[in-house]
Amino acid sequence: MSALPALIAAIRNGDRRALARAITLLESTRPDHRAEAETLIEALQPFAGGSVRIGVSGPPGAGKSTFIEAFGQAGLERGRRIAVLAVDPGSKRQGGAILGDKTRMARLTRSPAAFIRPSSAAGSEGGVARRTREAIFLCEAAGFDAVLVETVGAGQSETAVAEMVDMVILVIPPAGGDELQGLKRGIVELSDLVLINKADGELLPLARRAEAEYKSALSLLRPRSAGWHAPVRAVSALEGTGIAEVWEDVERFRAARQASGLWVRHRAEQARSALWSEIDETLIRQFRDAPRVARRLGDVEAEVVQGKKSPRAAARALIALFLGESPD
Amino acid sequence: MSALPALIAAIRNGDRRALARAITLLESTRPDHRAEAETLIEALQPFAGGSVRIGVSGPPGAGKSTFIEAFGQAGLERGRRIAVLAVDPGSKRQGGAILGDKTRMARLTRSPAAFIRPSSAAGSEGGVARRTREAIFLCEAAGFDAVLVETVGAGQSETAVAEMVDMVILVIPPAGGDELQGLKRGIVELSDLVLINKADGELLPLARRAEAEYKSALSLLRPRSAGWHAPVRAVSALEGTGIAEVWEDVERFRAARQASGLWVRHRAEQARSALWSEIDETLIRQFRDAPRVARRLGDVEAEVVQGKKSPRAAARALIALFLGESPD
Numbered sequence: 001m002s003a004l005p006a007l008i009a010a011i012r013n014g015d016r017r018a019l020a021r022a023i024t025l026l027e028s029t030r031p032d033h034r035a036e037a038e039t040l041i042e043a044l045q046p047f048a049g050g051s052v053r054i055g056v057s058g059p060p061g062a063g064k065s066t067f068i069e070a071f072g073q074a075g076l077e078r079g080r081r082i083a084v085l086a087v088d089p090g091s092k093r094q095g096g097a098i099l100g101d102k103t104r105m106a107r108l109t110r111s112p113a114a115f116i117r118p119s120s121a122a123g124s125e126g127g128v129a130r131r132t133r134e135a136i137f138l139c140e141a142a143g144f145d146a147v148l149v150e151t152v153g154a155g156q157s158e159t160a161v162a163e164m165v166d167m168v169i170l171v172i173p174p175a176g177g178d179e180l181q182g183l184k185r186g187i188v189e190l191s192d193l194v195l196i197n198k199a200d201g202e203l204l205p206l207a208r209r210a211e212a213e214y215k216s217a218l219s220l221l222r223p224r225s226a227g228w229h230a231p232v233r234a235v236s237a238l239e240g241t242g243i244a245e246v247w248e249d250v251e252r253f254r255a256a257r258q259a260s261g262l263w264v265r266h267r268a269e270q271a272r273s274a275l276w277s278e279i280d281e282t283l284i285r286q287f288r289d290a291p292r293v294a295r296r297l298g299d300v301e302a303e304v305v306q307g308k309k310s311p312r313a314a315a316r317a318l319i320a321l322f323l324g325e326s327p328d
Numbered sequence: 329m330s331a332l333p334a335l336i337a338a339i340r341n342g343d344r345r346a347l348a349r350a351i352t353l354l355e356s357t358r359p360d361h362r363a364e365a366e367t368l369i370e371a372l373q374p375f376a377g378g379s380v381r382i383g384v385s386g387p388p389g390a391g392k393s394t395f396i397e398a399f400g401q402a403g404l405e406r407g408r409r410i411a412v413l414a415v416d417p418g419s420k421r422q423g424g425a426i427l428g429d430k431t432r433m434a435r436l437t438r439s440p441a442a443f444i445r446p447s448s449a450a451g452s453e454g455g456v457a458r459r460t461r462e463a464i465f466l467c468e469a470a471g472f473d474a475v476l477v478e479t480v481g482a483g484q485s486e487t488a489v490a491e492m493v494d495m496v497i498l499v500i501p502p503a504g505g506d507e508l509q510g511l512k513r514g515i516v517e518l519s520d521l522v523l524i525n526k527a528d529g530e531l532l533p534l535a536r537r538a539e540a541e542y543k544s545a546l547s548l549l550r551p552r553s554a555g556w557h558a559p560v561r562a563v564s565a566l567e568g569t570g571i572a573e574v575w576e577d578v579e580r581f582r583a584a585r586q587a588s589g590l591w592v593r594h595r596a597e598q599a600r601s602a603l604w605s606e607i608d609e610t611l612i613r614q615f616r617d618a619p620r621v622a623r624r625l626g627d628v629e630a631e632v633v634q635g636k637k638s639p640r641a642a643a644r645a646l647i648a649l650f651l652g653e654s655p656d
Contacts, residue, residue, distance in 0.1 A: 277639070
């Protein structure tokens with residue numbers, strides 16, 4: 001990829017193949033690719049920021065992919081360009097469909113105004129977070145109006161995604177009482193909109209009941225941000241019921257947050273915390289890679305394990321080596 | 329505290345007041361105290377490692393303090409010297425008694441063979457973890473045979489404590505069905521021994537039923553370490569029922585782990601991960617404190633927040649400053 005300027009221009013033109021190639025570049029661990037990715041990001045960063053970034057989370061089996069298909073389609077009908085990214089910080093895939101399974105988003109995939117990027121499972125959680133963050137910037141520089149970030153798999157991805165989006169939509173299956181308890185409270189508290197999916201056919205009464213239960217449960221929670229009580233809505237991604245209303249929720253949410261100044265403040269906090277994650281990861285990587293450190297690391301670890309040296313003193317000595325100070 | 333050698337000697341003699349002073353030194357953030365603490369730890373580290381390190385976790389109201397009082401007393405009767413430390417990584421105290429409330433451990437406090445240290449709430453989670461780790465070393469150097477680490481407050485302290493002890497005892501109140509669900513599954517999975525406390529008076533039948541339910545639930549879990557299925561025991565800390573048996577569990581656990589080699593391997597892993605935590609925290613602290621970085625940090629943060637610079641490039645530039653390389 002020697003033609004970075006051409007790639008940058010193509011992305012600015014909204015070229016989806018160029019965008020896909022750029023995201024692949026972000027995912028590469030080769031040092032020369034790393035440098036190119038940084039140049040790319042630096043060139044496109046000024047054009048980022050224009051989309052609404054929406055996290056879509058929920059347990060496996062809730063119908064997240066079907067929802068994204070219907071929601072994305074409704075967005076296209078409203079004239080929006082829609083990008084979909086998947087985040088899977090876990091190495092193990094447990095249950096649920098992978099976004100790469102494009103047959104599940106067949107209609108969305110066919111539209112020239114949509115861009116769908118399956119997750120790459122490789123790398124550490126921190127690495128995945130960075131790449132997703134940067135992939136969002138690239139989608140924005142390519143002119144997408146909404147970037148949907150789907151969490152795949154379980155675990156901590158919900159928190160990681162909440163830290164990089166403007167709004168979190170929680171999609172859950174219709175279930176009452178006991179089953180609701182299984183859903184981690186923390187995830188509900190992270191959500192700006194709760195959708196009870198599958199409100200169709202035989203499940204409709206169950207979905208209506210779950211909707212009422214969640215409404216009453218959420219009314220007891222302190223709102224996550226001033227001036228916004230997370231709405232609860234029973235929808236059917238399959239039949240399209242209630243999906244257009246979700247776009248209205250998104251617009252109301254954006255308007256409320258922009259009016260209160262929280263929209264900008266929230267993004268500023270996210271940018272600051274992204275900076276510190278980068279600093280942390282980069283420092284540790286450079287530390288590990290420094291030949292002076294690498295030469296001594298094994299011995300020092302052994303001394304700590306054998307109790308001959310305290311972790312505190314060993315860390316200080318290795319850092320002194322790293323920084324080129326004379327060890328004591 | 330200029331008389332470090334005297335302090336070191338006193339700790340080696342098992343002097344509890346010297347031990348308390350040394351732990352206070354660990355908690356200080358003054359640079360000269362930091363240096364003294366490091367000297368102290370370095371001198372005493374070779375004498376550490378001889379105790380069994382036991383984490384005691386459980387929800388507020390489970391009777392952890394009462395259990396520690398009874399369990400500690402039973403240990404003293406078996407000729408052991410018992411140290412008790414409290415960990416409270418959260419700044420907010422919610423429910424439950426603080427270990428500093430010594431009236432709840434009146435008998436234990438009076439014994440010359442016991443040492444009780446209330447938690448200090450100050451500092452970051454990482455800082456609390458480090459100080460507790462080092463306080464364990466100091467208690468061992470002072471000749472204590474068992475170090476009990478009580479988690480105070482809720483949240484992530486259980487995980488942090490599990491990473492610094494040999495064995496985790498979970499103390500829970502008698503409750504069945506629905507209430508059990510409230511207990512995070514992860515915490516049960518971290519436990520090597522589950523005690524249903526308050527198996528006395530009117531609560532006895534409830535405790536027996538909870539014991540049976542937990543036994544059957546735990547039998548479905550994969551054992552946390554080979555050769556050890558976490559026993560479930562209904563006990564009464566108040567009446568002392570079943571408490572002596574807990575010491576037998578501790579000895580059986582230690583014997584099983586030592587036989588399998590897991591005892592040593594587990595401690596080695598903990599030491600290694602402690603080293604990396606120290607490296608991480610110390611690097612970031614030195615980075616923040618470096619004048620070259622501090623001078624530019626505000627401007628660079630602002631550029632990132634305004635979208636003029638990517639977090640990745642900003643981090644690289646600041647780190648280059650920190651490491652004294654010429655910025656580009």
